[in-house]
Amino acid sequence: MHLFDRKMELVSYLEGERKKNRTLGLVPTMGALHTGHLSLVKKALSENDLVVVSIFVNPTQFDKKDDLDKYPRSLERDIDLLKTVSKKIVVFAPTVDEIYGDQVKSESYEFDGLDKVMEGEFRAGHFDGVGTIVELLLRTVAPNKAYFGEKDFQQLQIIRKMAEIKKLPYTIIGCPIEREPHGLAMSSRNERLSKTTREQAGFIHDTLQTAKSKFGTESATTIADWVKSEFKKNPVFNLEYFEITDEATLTPMLKKQDNQKYRAFIAVYADGVRLIDNLRLN
Numbered sequence: 049m050h051l052f053d054r055k056m057e058l059v060s061y062l063e064g065e066r067k068k069n070r071t072l073g074l075v076p077t078m079g080a081l082h083t084g085h086l087s088l089v090k091k092a093l094s095e096n097d098l099v100v101v102s103i104f105v106n107p108t109q110f111d112k113k114d115d116l117d118k119y120p121r122s123l124e125r126d127i128d129l130l131k132t133v134s135k136k137i138v139v140f141a142p143t144v145d146e147i148y149g150d151q152v153k154s155e156s157y158e159f160d161g162l163d164k165v166m167e168g169e170f171r172a173g174h175f176d177g178v179g180t181i182v183e184l185l186l187r188t189v190a191p192n193k194a195y196f197g198e199k200d201f202q203q204l205q206i207i208r209k210m211a212e213i214k215k216l217p218y219t220i221i222g223c224p225i226e227r228e229p230h231g232l233a234m235s236s237r238n239e240r241l242s243k244t245t246r247e248q249a250g251f252i253h254d255t256l257q258t259a260k261s262k263f264g265t266e267s268a269t270t271i272a273d274w275v276k277s278e279f280k281k282n283p284v285f286n287l288e289y290f291e292i293t294d295e296a297t298l299t300p301m302l303k304k305q306d307n308q309k310y311r312a313f314i315a316v317y318a319d320g321v322r323l324i325d326n327l328r329l330n
């Protein structure tokens with residue numbers, strides 16, 4: 049397996065591969081790889097000759113220093129894991145200095161309001177940080193296709209918007225959420241939960257499922273009130289937000305329109321760890 053920590057070395061290696069007509073997939077990650085990441089990598093391998101997996105904990109997308117410091121890092125284990133998956137994987141694991149030099153800051157993007165709600169409302173500057181690193185990775189790797197998980201559905205829509213605005217000719221592919229046995233959406237952050245909290249965290253997905261079953265007959269406000277009351281009864285999980293929005297614009301659903309797709313989004317704190325999840329409603 050090839051491992052690069054320098055942009056220019058990766059670029060010249062990939063140029064050689066492209067000359068051999070190899071198609072390239074890109075799977076951007078922040079490491080601490082789990083089955084969810086591997087499902088993206090496997091999908092990318094099934095659709096491309098070579099897959100670049102980037103492993104980089106991007107400082108500019110963290111609004112809290114503590115969250116950045118506590119983010120799990122396990123580069124050697126991640127590399128060993130990827131080696132077991134395929135020889136057609138190239139790992140790009142740069143340092144912060146290699147990416148940002150001495151200017152560790154984001155660019156400012158105009159995402160048509162997609163960044164103003166939910167995660168954007170609660171995590172200042174988060175999506176400018178995501179946009180900055182994903183644009184850099186896309187331009188560096190110039191993949192045929194890039195793969196992102198739907199757990200971060202708002203991020204996925206924002207990356208699609210960024211690619212459109214910046215006229216980046218790379219296909220952005222969204223992949224379904226992978227879940228732990230009790231229903232918790234897979235995330236590197238889950239490692240920071242206690243064993244019991246992790247087992248009980250299926251509560252988040254169960255609540256989304258029940259919200260979905262109510263969607264046909266009850267209003268968005270009634271469903272949101274019900275979700276809030278369920279969380280009030282549960283001392284382990286603290287609800288930050290629950291929203292039902294239009295899937296494309298991410299604006300809150302006021303009145304259900306025919307032919308529109310809606311999704312429920314949730315953010316929750318447990319054991320001091322922030323967890324997000326979402327579910328298509330119709």
Ligand code: PAF
Pocket residue numbers: 076077078104106109178181182200203
């Ligand atoms: O989803 C993530 O892990 C990150 O936001 C990403 C897309 C790798 C950018 O740092």
